[in-house]
Amino acid sequence: MKTSEAAKLFASKDDFLLLTHRNPDGDTVGSAAALCRALRRAGKTAYLFRNDEITAKYRPFAEPYLAPEGYAGRFTVAVDVAAEKLLPTGFSGKVDFCVDHHPSNTGYAPKSLIAPSKASCGEIVMQLIKALNGSIEPEEADLLYVAVSTDCGCFVYANTKADTLRAAAELLDCGAHNQELNVRLFRKVSRARMKLEGMIFSGMEYYRGGKISFVTITQDMLRAAGAVEDDLDDISGLAGRAEGAALSITLREQENGESRISLRSSPEVDCSEICAVFGGGGHAMAAGCTIQSSPEKAKRMLLDVIDEVWK
């Protein structure tokens, strides 16, 4: 469906319920909240589904739009949700419309507005809001900036395109407070997170002369740092900062003693092939798996498999 058609359809509906995806990130929360505000501005009743998985970092952006107890809505829109299994529990088969940018979108919704060339769902919602209301208000620009900027790591990730930068520029023109938002989203971290990063960088291990960087995060480390789930945002990205590492591995000891593994790589290594051995999966350059063993044992098993797979 085209943006203009989607806007017309939305104009004909009312009582919107907007869904964010599991493990909500800035794109799903910012996009859904911006759309919610714009729909209200167009005279509609609109709320965000109360997704309890929204973390402290993004909760304040969603808070003013969360549905009251008992609100079910009559037109359900999934925002930035690539597949039905990523919907909050109970919404399978109940989505009326999907706005998304994931190339892997399964087309589960009866009607969709999907633009797989966009780095963020926020860029699609931005166009939709303009088609709906003719303009973007500063509060919406802030929420859309959250969506656009977080999905590309503040324009540093490989998905950043000229269009991404132009969308952000337009949001600044519409009044987005990038200065305050950047500090909040990308700059400031909790003292517990800093302490944990201290342990991570001090304890980083290297194999194959530095081609492999290895971070282990144990329950003891989390306790010592006072770190909770909210402090672990993108923690698996840290191992990859090491110069010379083609494969970076983050092993997180779970509360039940298992080891959850995250792999990131440059194109010369296939992460998904390695993770598949342990029943995991993902992409060639980013994959994950869980090994039912203690960190020390899981590390040895993993390195042995890597020796087999990556000659």
Added chain:
Amino acid sequence: MKTSEAAKLFASKDDFLLLTHRNPDGDTVGSAAALCRALRRAGKTAYLFRNDEITAKYRPFAEPYLAPEGYAGRFTVAVDVAAEKLLPTGFSGKVDFCVDHHPSNTGYAPKSLIAPSKASCGEIVMQLIKALNGSIEPEEADLLYVAVSTDCGCFVYANTKADTLRAAAELLDCGAHNQELNVRLFRKVSRARMKLEGMIFSGMEYYRGGKISFVTITQDMLRAAGAVEDDLDDISGLAGRAEGAALSITLREQENGESRISLRSSPEVDCSEICAVFGGGGHAMAAGCTIQSSPEKAKRMLLDVIDEVWK
């Protein structure tokens, strides 16, 4: 002078020598190298002054343009140099033209192209190259992307404006390889740097219930991490990551035992007022000074002065 006038003047000159500033950053190196390449494309002889202070991070961008031994040039252009004291030694009074974006530019050059509203000098050089040659080639776009992106921390710093993002978008359209450049400029760090960051985050101290964050970097730490000057890029920015800190302090023990201090703050604290007590200076939100004492003693002196100045 307007961009079009500057382009006309440059077209009438030959044998350019382009100067980068002391403690060269990505903006001065990227801007000068891009301009150098564009001048050559316009049929001119042009070289960068061999600034020995260019660090390993930026050296590869400057290398192909560095002047051969004995080259003096006939038209000397200072690029991104705000004041004569920031010129390489021996160039006082010898600059013919200055291209710059610093609002504090002292107007030391007989002719100048200055746009203080720009976040980077790269954005000015970009317009100048278009006026000179009608287009920007991919190699120039890469160099200009280095200039624009590094001066705003990849679009995260407070100086990032809509125009900054649009300039970057245009450079991507011209063929800049932002993906590779971002990894190189903002993502990868040396193993020594990671080890040092581990020590920094583990040893971070807090005062006034967390309103002040304090990082001490001793010569012993540098030795233990194997860190050299190249590994210390923007190291004073780390203390400010601590959530809740309104004033962040980085103290670096020098080889001669003195303590070099860098202060960063939110608007409620005036860094320059604190540093002025020790004969230093800077801006309200970023200033520096040197205290002729050991780290431990300098820290006490500094905290005492802060107690006086910041009630």
